[in-house]
Every structure is written in C-alpha cells, then in structure tokens.
Amino acid sequence: xxxxxxxxxxxxxxxxxxxxxxxxxTAKDGTGTxxxxxxxxxxxxxxxxxxxxxxxxxNTASVLRVxxxxxxxxxxxxxxxxxxxxxxxxxxxxxxxGQTKIVIPLYRxxxxxxxxxxTLGTTVAAGxxxxxxxxxx
Numbered sequence: 690x691x692x693x694x695x696x697x698x699x700x701x702x703x704x705x706x707x708x709x710x711x712x713x714x715t716a717k718d719g720t721g722t723x724x725x726x727x728x729x730x731x732x733x734x735x736x737x738x739x740x741x742x743x744x745x746x747x748n749t750a751s752v753l754r755v756x757x758x759x760x761x762x763x764x765x766x767x768x769x770x771x772x773x774x775x776x777x778x779x780x781x782x783x784x785x786x787g788q789t790k791i792v793i794p795l796y797r798x799x800x801x802x803x804x805x806x807x808t809l810g811t812t813v814a815a816g817x818x819x820x821x822x823x824x825x826x
Contacts, residue, residue, distance in 0.1 A: 699736045699824020703728045707807075709745065710753075711816040714808035719756035719769025724819070727805035729760065731825030734801050738822045740773060740793040744780040746815025751777045753791070753807060753819065760802035772805070777817065798826075 707726045714721040727737070742753050756763075757772040773793050780788055799805075807819045 697826060699826060701731065701825040703735070703823045703825060704820055707819055709816040710807060710809050710819055711813055713810060713812040715810065717754070717771060718766035719758060719771065719806060720764055720766050721808070723756065723763050723806040723808050725804060726807045726819045727821040727823050730799050730801050730803045732801050733826035735799050735823045735825050737795045737797050737799055737805065739795050740819065740821050742777060742791040742817050742819045744788045744815065744817055746780070746782040748780045748813035748815050748817065749811060750779040751813055752810035753777050753817070754810065755793070756806045757799065758804045758806055760804060763806060782815065
C-alpha cells in the first residue's frame, strides 16, 4: 500500500527516454509498431501528469495516438485502449525560433503494471520525441 495516502501523491518520479517516433501505424487498437513512452507502473500504480511531444526538425502534419496497455503483449488488441490522441502540426526546422511542444494534460492514475505506448498516424521525416512524466505511488 502507498505510504502517502491522505492526500495521495506520487513518491517516485519516473521519466522514460523513449525512442524517436518517425514511422506510421494506422492501427487504432494499439497493435502494430508502437513505442513505449512510460515505465511500467509500480506496485501501487502510478500518476501520469501529461504526455509531451517535441518535434526534432521538419515534419509533415500527423496525429499522435497514446494507448494504455495492461502490461501484456501489445499485439493483442484486447490488452490496449486508445487513451488520447492529438493532432501534430507540420513543423519546420529553424535556428531562430523554438519548435512547438505539444502537451496533453492528463492528471490521471493508472493501475500497477500498466504501460503507455504511442504511435504516429503518418510517417514523418525528422520525428517526434514523446515522453510521459509519471510517478509511482
């Protein structure tokens, strides 16, 4: 049982350095090529603050889909649920302005053993870095 329960706050911060997303996956059930963007939720579950996507250069427009997985194989659709999705704008690399970070605020708890995965709707050139700051209870 979590030690800090009244009110409950995450005790152990977690951020996964996920691989670059560049390849399309048009499956809407979390199967196919997916990229893990969170660590496995701890024994007492975890709190997910947000999903953040940062373009790494010039990309065409796409969509970011985030799936919640129950800790089992992502190849089985019943283990995944489409949790969030957001449009990603076309981006152009420049040395005079920052790239726009896309943030999906969540502030939700997930059960022990669950994991977040992400996909892109279209293949992009430079790619997107996606992270999900979480904290185990």
